[in-house]
Amino acid sequence: MTVLTGVATLPAARVEEAVKIHGIGATEVRALDHVTVDFPARRFTAIMGPSGSGKSTLLHCAAGLDTLTAGSAFLGATELGGLPDRRLTVLRRERIGFVFQSFNLVPTLTVRENITLPLDLAGRAADGQWLATLVDVVGLGDRLHHRPSELSGGQQQRVAVARALASRPEVVFADEPTGNLDSRAGAEVLGLLRRAVDEMAQSVVMVTHDPVAAGHADQVLFLADGRLVDAMAAPTAERVLDRMKAFDPRTEAGR
Ligand SMILES: Nc1ncnc2c1ncn2[C@@H]1O[C@H](COP(=O)(O)OP(=O)(O)OP(=O)(O)O)[C@@H](O)[C@H]1O
Helix, strand or coil: CCCCCCHHHCCCEEEEEEEEEECCHHHCEEEEEEEEEEECCCCEEEEECCCCCCHHHHHHHHCCCCCCCEEEEEECCEEHHHCCHHHHHHHHHHHEEEECCCCCCCCCCCHHHHHHHHHHHHCCCCCHHHHHHHHHHHCCHHHCCCCHHHCCHHHHHHHHHHHHHCCCCCEEEEECCCCCCCHHHHHHHHHHHHHHHHHHCCCEEEECCCHHHHCCCCEEEEEECCEEEEEEECCCHHHHHHHHHHHCCCCHHHC
16 A cells, blocks of 8 residues: 655645546546546645546545546545555545535434434444534524425525535545525535634545635636546636636536
């Protein structure tokens, strides 16, 4: 197994010469084509690109939800490709937080129980002060004993963000976290991810189609046809939209 040294400068996650081929033979699709990218610690990175450009594949391979066909994926200094399934499961549970488009809360559990679920599954005690901070930041202190069905979509996604942060993961990977939300609820969720980075020293990687969402990030990576084609520091929604139009005038952003 490859072990990276120089821990102080390590990115939170990294993929190196990542290739992912889905399917075989005539149905083969090269979803990632030699992508090398760092996801810096304590930064908010957005991944953008046209539909089918490989965004979700990159996120899933970087997060250990899927395996690369060739190349390497690292979480900190740990190479994921070298891990047996059981250790990968533990790594995902203990070192990574996930937020999905469809909130994925457990309907029978309360808000509080949903937030602490990853810790409960790992048999770890909740850090009371950290949980109190999270509950305060997500603004759901008066809803802790409600069920997900009693919450709005935006509130449910805020619970999902709190759940992702509960174990103080090394990276939160978010796949279209605002895709099912109206713009106001989406802005609240994005503000929460931003605060997790700025005030709680967390690292966030988010796939999005939305230039406004990408405008909350510290850097935006642009994929096209499975390749990393550009990167933008200190993005704004307007600059991201312009860049998307320049890449592919046929995309929605270009219409
Ligand atoms: N399990 C799979 N089996 C076969 N092909 C797949 C699979 N998953 C993804 N693909 C293909 O790989 C390519 C990249 O897909 P991916 O979902 O990563 O793109 P994306 O940029 O996230 O797209 P979208 O924005 O539409 O979600 C696409 O051509 C897709 O059809």
